[in-house]
Amino acid sequence: MPTTVNQTEQCKVDRIRAPLCWLFPPRCLVCGDIGLPGRDLCGACHAGLPRPRHACPHCALPMPEAATCPACTAQPPPLDAAHAAFDYAFPLDRLLPRLKFHRDFAAGRVLAQCMAERFAGLPRPQALLPVPLHRGRLRQRGFDQALELARPLARALDLPLHAGLLHRCRATHAQSRLDADARARNLRGAFRVDAGTALPAHVALVDDVMTTGATLHAAAKALRAAGVARIDAWVCARVA
Structure with a gap:
């Protein structure tokens, strides 16, 4: 040939x-x-690397044993499953800020390689969707850290990457400065999917860090309203 x-x-x-x-x-x-x-x-x-031994299957919160956490038992989240490659501890708490705030793409590359190892055995979605930045934040930062993780992850796992399917349509305050309730209010209605867009039945949202889950939940609600049947979250690290 x-x-x-x-x-x-x-x-x-x-x-x-x-x-x-x-x-x-x-x-x-x-x-x-x-x-x-x-x-x-x-x-x-x-x-x-701080790999979680057990975690809640719906929000990836580290748990002492394999079980659904009390919060997800009381109120199931809009995600069907959530997986974190690592706990947000050393050295993730150094490497992720280097990517997010200092344009250290080598850190992003090695983290994506490690994520691919951790997620290779999970149920395969039909597409990976990086959680998008608002265009104003994107202009300010110059790149989207979720996309920098999702692109090599998709390539390593041979999965389609749909970077333009989900849009962040409203600028929001920085989540790091807000408590859990304020985070949820801050993200309400922040994402949308274009009307008439052909959607995969099963997608995985990719993001760098999951803290309360407010961002991923808001994105999942927009996808669910648009007709996506199953929505997973794949994040690099989970804050306990």
């Missing part, structure tokens, strides 16, 4: 990259030691 143009170009890239990786091996973004092959994270730091 003849080699395609894309395969030829990839071979060129691989030939260039191979000696560079030998001369300049990956360095761990956490401790500075030599990284694992193709990853800016060393073996020790990778093994020490």
Whole structure:
């Protein structure tokens, strides 16, 4: 079978990259030691990532055993399932801000690689949807951190990425400054789906950090109203 143009170009890239990786091996973004092959994270730091043992299946809150948390039992959230790759603890509490506030895309790349490992065995959605920023915040920041995680995650898991399906139609206050009730009010009506858009039946929302879940819940409600049957959340880290 003849080699395609894309395969030829990839071979060129691989030939260039191979000696560079030998001369300049990956360095761990956490401790500075030599990284694992193709990853800016060393073996020790990778093994020490704060992986949750048990979590609520509906909100990903860390739990002492596999069970639905009291809050989700009392009032089921609009998400069918929520999965967090890690607890929001060291070094996630360093790496995620480096991506979000300091444009450290190497941190985003290594976190997406780790998310792909953690989520590879989950039920496969028909599409990944990064939680979008409002256009004003996007202009200010210059990039969408959820998209920077979702793009390599979709590529690694061979899943479609629908970055333009969900819109953030209203500017909101920074969630970090609000309590749980104020977060929910702040996000009310903040997302929409264009009328007439063809929607997958099963999607997974991708975001960097889940705190109270208000952002993901608001996005899920907009998708549910538009006709999506199953909505999961895949986040990099969950705040306890």
